[in-house]
Structure formats: structure tokens, C-alpha cells
Amino acid sequence: MKIGVYAGSFDPITFGHLDIINRAEKLFEKVIILIAESKTKKHLFSLNERKEMIEELFKGNKKIKVEVLNGLLAEYMKKNDFKFVIRGLRAISDFDYEFQYSTINRELNENIETVFLMTEPKYFYLNSSLVKEIVSLKGKAKELVPELIEKKLKEKLG
Numbered sequence: 001m002k003i004g005v006y007a008g009s010f011d012p013i014t015f016g017h018l019d020i021i022n023r024a025e026k027l028f029e030k031v032i033i034l035i036a037e038s039k040t041k042k043h044l045f046s047l048n049e050r051k052e053m054i055e056e057l058f059k060g061n062k063k064i065k066v067e068v069l070n071g072l073l074a075e076y077m078k079k080n081d082f083k084f085v086i087r088g089l090r091a092i093s094d095f096d097y098e099f100q101y102s103t104i105n106r107e108l109n110e111n112i113e114t115v116f117l118m119t120e121p122k123y124f125y126l127n128s129s130l131v132k133e134i135v136s137l138k139g140k141a142k143e144l145v146p147e148l149i150e151k152k153l154k155e156k157l158g
């Protein structure tokens with residue numbers, strides 16, 4: 001079975017991420033949304049909160065599985081014998097980081113192939129930090145995240 005692993009922080013998941021997932025579903029038989037914790041980044045939602053929210057959004061969709069990453073992505077891929085990592089690209093500014101990320105993953109596990117999907121132009125500017133900023137300043141995030149996520153953001157930041 002062709003499985004794609006979409007790894008990221010998803011803090012929280014946005015329409016930009018969802019667009020990448022919809023498109024990845026056409027390329028892979030199964031897409032695993034893999035939520036990663038970074039020790040160097042401060043997260044608003046805990047790993048479990050992020051997992052629950054994403055599971056709720058994909059309830060009933062058998063092609064999608066949500067998992068939490070403990071440790072290194074390269075190790076997770078090796079352990080499960082998965083080969084394809086999915087990442088999204090927005091502006092050129094993403095390129096440098098994504099290039100480093102895919103190169104280091106390949107250094108750690110030579111079987112990993114990273115598949116990049118370009119963002120829809122309308123989500124070009126969209127990232128999780130921006131959404132958090134907008135909601136904390138009492139702005140509307142209706143066009144940026146699903147209703148459920150906006151509600152959870154308001155509970156945390158409102």
C-alpha cells in the first residue's frame with residue numbers, strides 16, 4: 001500500500017494544511033497525519049489536543065490516520081517501513097528550511113523520499129502563527145481554519 005506521511009506541528013491545523021492533505025489523498029492510498037512536538041518551539045495546543053481536533057475533522061475518512069510522533073521522523077519512517085514524507089511549500093522562504101529538513105531526513109534514513117506539494121495561491125500567506133495572532137487580537141479566522149478549530153482557538157486565546 002502506498003502510504004504518505006504528512007509531518008508537521010499543526011498548531012493548529014489550517015485550511016492550508018487541509019488543502020495539502022486533500023491533494024495528497026489523490027496520490028496515496030493512505031495519508032498519515034503525523035503530529036510532531038518540537039522541544040525548541042512553544043506550542044499552544046498539546047499533542048493530544050491537536051490529535052483530537054484533527055481526528056474530529058476527518059471522522060469517517062478511512063484514508064486518513066492521525067498519529068503522534070515521539071522522537072525522530074527518520075526513525076519513525078524506518079520502524080514502520082514508510083517511504084514517503086509529504087510537505088507543503090508556500091513562499092520561497094519555505095524552501096530553505098524544507099531543503100534542510102528533507103536533506104537531513106535522507107542523511108538519517110536513505111529510504112525517505114520527500115514529496116512537496118505547492119500551496120494553492122489563496123493559502124500562500126497562511127500559517128498557524130498568523131491564525132493564533134489574529135484570534136488573540138479578536139479577529140475573525142473563518143477563512144483560515146475550520147469552525148471547530150476557530151472555536152478551540154477562542155477558548156484558548158479569546
Ligand code: ADP
Nearest residue numbers: 007008009010016017087088089119123126127
Ligand atoms: P513545521 O513546524 O514542521 O513546519 P507546520 O505545521 O508549520 O509544521 O507545517 C507542516 C507542513 O505544512 C510544512 O511543510 C509547511 O510548509 C506546510 N504548510 C503549512 N502551511 C501551509 C500552507 N498554507 N500551504 C501549504 N503548505 C503549508
